Amino acid sequence: MNKYKEIFFKNVWYENPVFVLVLGICSTLAVTNNLKNTLIMTIGVLLVTGFSNLTVSLLKSFIPGKVRMITQVLIISFYVIIVDIVLRAYLPDVSKALGPYVGLIITNCIIMGRAEAFAQSNSPLLSFWDGVTSGLGYMVVLMVIAFFRELFGFGTVFGYRIMPEGFVNWTIMVMPPSAFFMLALFIWIVKGRGNNNA
């Protein structure tokens, strides 16, 4: 049980994929100006990371070294396409709102990174847990950034108006550059709070 707890804290805090390993930055910049899209996108990443880790780990003794990475990409795309199909069929409005971003989960380097660094050499259940917690670490950071970007950029939280009527939206918060500033601020604050890995 301790091992699971250790992985949890490692992936969410001490070796967080976004603010410590600085992976998955493209999507951090792209989707974080709206909380709802961010939430659904990160749930997708969480599930895909978990299940592709599980599958890679289950198949690891059969995968030839030469085609190891191709196989990982195949497994990852398999799960991403399933997420896409499920959204299209059962949550069409969400699928519509996210548009091309669901397909782009495939290129999120956190997923491949975990498959290569963890699932290739660990047991299936542990790998699944590692994937889920990595996705959680990713989700936490993106949600915090999205919260501030949506709040200042649109004056809303999950689409509900929070800021008073006279509030002038900070346009820069909606645009990609603000995600750079937000991420840098985030890393700075986290480091100041004693996470020296960051």
Place this chain on the structure above:
Amino acid sequence: MKTENKFYVILFTFTITFVFVVILSYINSLTYDKVLENRGYFKVRAILNAMRIDFSDKMDAIEKFKKYVKKINIGGKDFYVSNVGEKVYAYVFSGNGLWGTITGVVALNKNLDRIVGVDIISQNETPGLGGRIEEDWFKEQFRGEKVDKEIGIKKSEKLGDSNKENYSVDAITGATLTSKFFVKIINNTISEMRKVLRGDTYE
């Protein structure tokens, strides 16, 4: 097992790809009808929204569509006509946005000089930026807008332009290009509709 053997590598790659693709196509075929149904419903919903016919849910929308909206073919093009109150013409358009094709519906009044409403069926613009063309405040700007000449976009601090006589709508902040492309599509669609409909629609 000798997993580095050339033959094994080829066999493995082939098998795993085959298995995964078979599973995916099975899942895809299971949900295919549902996806088609959703797509059909998106179209019906967009046409009703553009024509300003209220509906409560999916069933209601499909029923009202059957009851009030007629599909007619004029000059080789499909138009949707409703007779609730004044006559309204709707046309399904498709045109280039910034990143991909935008499809949607424009509804014009009987005289073809004011927009009744616009709605979007599908688009691939940047979520949170150009993707906001789907938000109500943006679409609402077109409602009632006078269109006997082309409309344009302008920048403003407020959300949405409520003046219906100024031939102009507010662009989305941070997505000026998408806004520009969208308005261009709307202008083209309207002139296309006039070209086809004028002549046999003026009573």
